[in-house]
Amino acid sequence: MTAAQTFDNLTFLREWISAPLRVGALAPSGATLARAITAEIGPESGPVIELGPGTGVFTRALLDRGVPERELALIEAGSEFAVMLETRFPEARVLWMDASGLRAVDLFGGRRAGAVVSGLPLLSMSPRKVVAILDGAFRHLRPGGAFYQFTYGPGCPIPRPILDRLGLKASRVGRALANVPPATVHRIQRRSHRRLSEGWR
Numbered sequence: 001m002t003a004a005q006t007f008d009n010l011t012f013l014r015e016w017i018s019a020p021l022r023v024g025a026l027a028p029s030g031a032t033l034a035r036a037i038t039a040e041i042g043p044e045s046g047p048v049i050e051l052g053p054g055t056g057v058f059t060r061a062l063l064d065r066g067v068p069e070r071e072l073a074l075i076e077a078g079s080e081f082a083v084m085l086e087t088r089f090p091e092a093r094v095l096w097m098d099a100s101g102l103r104a105v106d107l108f109g110g111r112r113a114g115a116v117v118s119g120l121p122l123l124s125m126s127p128r129k130v131v132a133i134l135d136g137a138f139r140h141l142r143p144g145g146a147f148y149q150f151t152y153g154p155g156c157p158i159p160r161p162i163l164d165r166l167g168l169k170a171s172r173v174g175r176a177l178a179n180v181p182p183a184t185v186h187r188i189q190r191r192s193h194r195r196l197s198e199g200w201r
Helices: 003-018 031-037 057-064 079-088 099-104 127-140 160-166
Strands: 048-051 072-076 093-096 113-118 141-151 168-176 183-190
Touching: 031 057, 031 141, 031 168, 031 183, 048 057, 048 099, 048 127, 057 072, 072 079, 079 093, 099 127, 113 127, 127 141, 127 160, 160 168
Parallel strands: 048 072, 048 113, 072 093, 113 141
Antiparallel strands: 141 183, 168 183
């Protein structure tokens, strides 16, 4: 393990200790999962929003896919992570905030994103918060855009009632068996152009 990896792991552990439900894992995601969750994304997908980037493992994978750094908006609730991301990706827009408030933010001067990549632990969140995150994300996505979410379980981490309420559909599009623990990737998209719900009631 390199010094940089050790530093990242320690940072992740500190953030997990301070907010285990928000961070959701003891260590950063691996390169195999990063490749899997960004496999369908390229330069044409920009701008791209990343939720919960942590130490930037998925961010680096997005850059490797050809997405320009200036076309990235990194939404991070952890203060230590946010400072790290600003240093590592100075051309990206880093916002230190909870992703449930995404709806109220203008990320790209009115331009809409082609993809959202999420490293958030949705399974540990309340239905109301998951709805707020998805609602905000899809208000920033252009038609045909997709929300990519990974999970350590075999099924979609977004419950079917929430997908139905928001007019969304989910497809499993990748696996990262070499990740620790193994993970699957799901693509979430609109079923139609119907307006998303105002919230969870």
